[in-house]
Amino acid sequence: MADQQFEDMEAFLRVAKYTLVKYTDMHSEMKEEAMDICITAVEKYPNDGEKCTQMIKDQMDKKFGAPWHVVVGKGFSYEITYEVRNLLYIYVGGRTAVLLWKM
Amino acid sequence: MPPIGTGKKGAKTTKKKPAEQTQPQDYVPPPPPMPGDEAFAMPIREIVKPDNQLRLNETELGEEVAKMLTANNPAAPKNIVRFNMKDKVFKLEPMVEQTVVHYATDGWLLHKSSDEAKRQMDMEKMEQEASARFQADIDRASHEHKEHGDVEPPDDSRQLRNQFNFSERAAQTLNYPLRERETFTEPPPTATVSGTCTQWEIYDEYIKDLERQRLEEGAKSKGTKKQQAAHGGATTKANEHIPTLQSPVLMHSLGTLDRMVNQNMYEEVAMDFKYWDDASDAFRPGEGSLLPLWKFVSEKAKRRQVTSICWNPLYDDMFAVGYGSYEFLKQASGLINIYSLKNPSHPEYTLHTESGVMSVHFHPEYANLLAVGCYDGTVLVYDVRLKKDEPIYQASVRTGKHNDPVWQVYWQVDEAQKTLQFVSISSDGNVNLWTLTKSELIPECLMKLRVVKAGEPTEEDPMATGPAGGCCMDFCKMPGQESIYMVGTEEGAIHRCSKAYSSQYLSTYVSHQLAVYAVHWNHIHPNMFLSSSADWTIKLWDVHDSKAPVMNFDLNDSIGDVAWAPYSATVFAAVTDDGRVHVFDLAQNKLLPLCSQKIVKKAKLTKLVFNPKHPIVLVGDDKGAVTSLKLSPNLRITSKPEKGQKFEDLETAKLDAVVEIARKSDADLAKH
Numbered sequence: 001m002a003d004q005q006f007e008d009m010e011a012f013l014r015v016a017k018y019t020l021v022k023y024t025d026m027h028s029e030m031k032e033e034a035m036d037i038c039i040t041a042v043e044k045y046p047n048d049g050e051k052c053t054q055m056i057k058d059q060m061d062k063k064f065g066a067p068w069h070v071v072v073g074k075g076f077s078y079e080i081t082y083e084v085r086n087l088l089y090i091y092v093g094g095r096t097a098v099l100l101w102k103m
Numbered sequence: 104m105p106p107i108g109t110g111k112k113g114a115k116t117t118k119k120k121p122a123e124q125t126q127p128q129d130y131v132p133p134p135p136p137m138p139g140d141e142a143f144a145m146p147i148r149e150i151v152k153p154d155n156q157l158r159l160n161e162t163e164l165g166e167e168v169a170k171m172l173t174a175n176n177p178a179a180p181k182n183i184v185r186f187n188m189k190d191k192v193f194k195l196e197p198m199v200e201q202t203v204v205h206y207a208t209d210g211w212l213l214h215k216s217s218d219e220a221k222r223q224m225d226m227e228k229m230e231q232e233a234s235a236r237f238q239a240d241i242d243r244a245s246h247e248h249k250e251h252g253d254v255e256p257p258d259d260s261r262q263l264r265n266q267f268n269f270s271e272r273a274a275q276t277l278n279y280p281l282r283e284r285e286t287f288t289e290p291p292p293t294a295t296v297s298g299t300c301t302q303w304e305i306y307d308e309y310i311k312d313l314e315r316q317r318l319e320e321g322a323k324s325k326g327t328k329k330q331q332a333a334h335g336g337a338t339t340k341a342n343e344h345i346p347t348l349q350s351p352v353l354m355h356s357l358g359t360l361d362r363m364v365n366q367n368m369y370e371e372v373a374m375d376f377k378y379w380d381d382a383s384d385a386f387r388p389g390e391g392s393l394l395p396l397w398k399f400v401s402e403k404a405k406r407r408q409v410t411s412i413c414w415n416p417l418y419d420d421m422f423a424v425g426y427g428s429y430e431f432l433k434q435a436s437g438l439i440n441i442y443s444l445k446n447p448s449h450p451e452y453t454l455h456t457e458s459g460v461m462s463v464h465f466h467p468e469y470a471n472l473l474a475v476g477c478y479d480g481t482v483l484v485y486d487v488r489l490k491k492d493e494p495i496y497q498a499s500v501r502t503g504k505h506n507d508p509v510w511q512v513y514w515q516v517d518e519a520q521k522t523l524q525f526v527s528i529s530s531d532g533n534v535n536l537w538t539l540t541k542s543e544l545i546p547e548c549l550m551k552l553r554v555v556k557a558g559e560p561t562e563e564d565p566m567a568t569g570p571a572g573g574c575c576m577d578f579c580k581m582p583g584q585e586s587i588y589m590v591g592t593e594e595g596a597i598h599r600c601s602k603a604y605s606s607q608y609l610s611t612y613v614s615h616q617l618a619v620y621a622v623h624w625n626h627i628h629p630n631m632f633l634s635s636s637a638d639w640t641i642k643l644w645d646v647h648d649s650k651a652p653v654m655n656f657d658l659n660d661s662i663g664d665v666a667w668a669p670y671s672a673t674v675f676a677a678v679t680d681d682g683r684v685h686v687f688d689l690a691q692n693k694l695l696p697l698c699s700q701k702i703v704k705k706a707k708l709t710k711l712v713f714n715p716k717h718p719i720v721l722v723g724d725d726k727g728a729v730t731s732l733k734l735s736p737n738l739r740i741t742s743k744p745e746k747g748q749k750f751e752d753l754e755t756a757k758l759d760a761v762v763e764i765a766r767k768s769d770a771d772l773a774k775h
Contacts, residue, residue, distance in 0.1 A: 016313075073300065074300075075299075075300055075301045077297075079297035081294070083292070087296065091309065095302070099300070103293065
């Protein structure tokens with residue numbers, strides 16, 4: 001059973017290589033750019049959450065003005081207040097969730 | 104030394120004068136020149152000798168004294184002793200400096216080859232160049248200033264300054280008081296979300312997304328047709344999107360603006376239309392005048408002739424004008440312009456037809472329906488509201504159109520039948536009743552006009568030679584007699600017909616020698632009608648007297664159109680080819696028009712219509728122009744009913760009285 005699941009998981013990860021937008025209220029241009037930044041960061045530091053988030057935050061601050069906040073992780077809970085039209089919640093590569101918002 | 108003014112000095116010298124007179128006699132100061140002395144005396148020359156000068160007599164003066172010029176300074180001391188430290192005694196200094204400097208000055212001449220001179224020369228060169236450049240700047244700036252007006256002044260910061268060419272100016276500007284002002288903006292809107300993120304949630308999301316993708320792909324492969332349909336739908340939606348410039352809201356606003364501009368431009372005319380009355384009418388009864396108001400012309404209508412005018416029954420400022428050509432050889436496409444008095448510059452609607460328009464008529468109830476008769480025999484029905492060139496109904500060859508020009512169309516108001524109907528008359532001799540069904544126009548022949556021999560009116564003549572061409576018609580306006588109508592023919596005969604009997608005429612009126620161009624029932628009197636003809640006459644008829652007209656009016660020119668005034672039973676107007684409009688009021692003058700006014704130069708007037716409400720008439724000419732004219736008060740005298748009297752009765756009686764007199768005079772003439 002566990003084996004089966006593992007098999008499934010690997011198969012799943014093979015399929016789920018793309019980025020899935022769970023929720024966003026950004027306008028399309030901003031969304032594209034933010035997604036690019038997030039994906040690059042997550043792929044650059046797959047095992048270093050701190051550096052990854054720092055990179056995303058820095059770039060977003062530079063491009064769209066401070067202050068941005070990022071959560072990158074495999075499992076977390078959140079309750080955040082954000083400026084409307086400045087929220088992005090994506091799953092990258094089937095494993096990692098990135099929650100990015102401005103406040 | 105403190106500066107002393109010259110005045111003060113002068114004063115001092117005058118004060119000293121008495122003291123000076125006590126001085127030795129050999130010095131006598133010249134008397135001061137008296138102001139206003141006539142002749143200016145040369146001052147007396149006096150030899151002034153200083154006090155300490157040696158006084159010598161002649162021999163002593165004559166004695167020669169020899170003097171030697173040596174290089175020794177006579178004033179130099181000869182006995183300078185200095186302490187000699189060596190010998191420890193004072194010793195006479197043998198050499199004494201003999202040089203005396205009386206005047207010394209440092210020169211500034213430099214040798215050309217010296218460094219300083221070179222530096223100076225470089226400096227001068229730079230200075231010259233700088234000043235030359237500055238001058239050039241000024242020249243250019245002033246030149247540009249002449250050409251372009253304001254140009255910023257040349258930069259003079261490079262001009263070399265020195266103590267002679269320099270002035271410092273300073274100004275203290277006003278410091279504005281500082282004020283504090285603050286505003287608070289709304290904070291950007293925020294929202295709060297909460298949730299969790301776990302691996303299985305991410306997994307589920309991906310599974311859902313994959314599922315969705317699969318479904319989409321399935322849908323795609325299932326039907327490209329569907330997709331095409333969806334695509335088509337999208338394009339039609341895109342087509343439906345109206346650009347701002349063509350949006351109905353903007354068009355409406357522009358229309359309003361257009362009207363406003365016109366109202367301002369033609370304000371005087373509008374005031375005349377509303378309030379002007381010829382005051383001189385009060386002093387000359389029996390005469391009237393016409394005041395030209397707006398003129399309606401359009402570029403498209405310039406080469407065409409006005410063939411018909413019709414007021415809109417609902418909006419009494421709106422009218423349709425049909426343009427075509429009366430000449431067989433000069434036929435072109437037709438045009439209908441629908442104007443409003445509120446906008447004389449442009450027609451509100453423009454409709455184009457293939458063939459020249461000969462007649463137009465608005466439906467009296469459905470004011471948007473316009474029946475049109477064309478030169479090629481077609482009849483059309485337009486819905487003006489659609490603003491399209493395409494008629495909603497059209498009679499083609501298949502659906503039995505006329506074969507000759509349709510001279511008049513006339514809507515029927517039939518209470519019994521709910522259908523819309525109109526009657527048309529054409530030169531081919533047919534009077535058709537057209538019924539508007541859902542899809543097409545259905546014709547019904549009301550009458551086939553035949554030639555009737557002049558001598559035998561009303562009786563059917565089997566020997567009649569053939570069809571007669573209809574020219575005009577008019578339906579009786581009396582309630583209960585709407586089915587009775589008059590038809591004018593090319594042969595000059597006028598027939599009274601009924602819609603009920605298509606086989607024969609009720610009566611025939613033969614008096615005109617040439618084609619009858621217009622017949623009109625009186626608006627108020629039930630039994631009188633007018634006819635105008637190419638034989639230059641207008642005839643007034645009694646329906647019941649088919650033998651001869653009641654009255655005859657000869658206008659000495661071909662008559663284009665005649666029309667009864669809607670407000671009076673005795674007033675009618677006619678237009679002639681020489682560009683005149685004639686207005687008659689039989690109650691005032693039975694023989695001559697009250698007004699005979701030339702309206703247009705070099706054009707023939709073709710049509711005339713009274714406005715049903717306002718005291719204006721429209722006349723159309725063969726150059727495509729329509730002129731509106733205001734009737735002066737004498738031209739619109741109507742009877743004023745007192746209590747218990749009816750306006751119609753009074754007007755009818757007025758016309759009856761006129762007719763009575765005319766008949767009497769006719770009888771008198773016959774007697775003599």
